[in-house]
Amino acid sequence: MNSLKANEVIDMSENVEVLYKGTSVWIEHIKEDSNTAIVKVLETLENIEVPLEDLYETGRELK
Numbered sequence: 001m002n003s004l005k006a007n008e009v010i011d012m013s014e015n016v017e018v019l020y021k022g023t024s025v026w027i028e029h030i031k032e033d034s035n036t037a038i039v040k041v042l043e044t045l046e047n048i049e050v051p052l053e054d055l056y057e058t059g060r061e062l063k
């Protein structure tokens with residue numbers, strides 16, 4: 001995922017599923033200077049910094 005797409009996901013009115021290495025995450029913040037994102041792992045609620053290129057939007061809506 002690139003920073004433009006990541007910002008679009010953040011701004012969406014619906015909650016779409018984003019995966020990091022097969023695990024559902026919530027994008028908290030984009031760090032465009034380092035091309036990374038702070039994400040919350042939904043299973044553990046842990047915040048981690050990950051490369052944007054490792055994020056994948058599935059297109060499915062989270063409920």
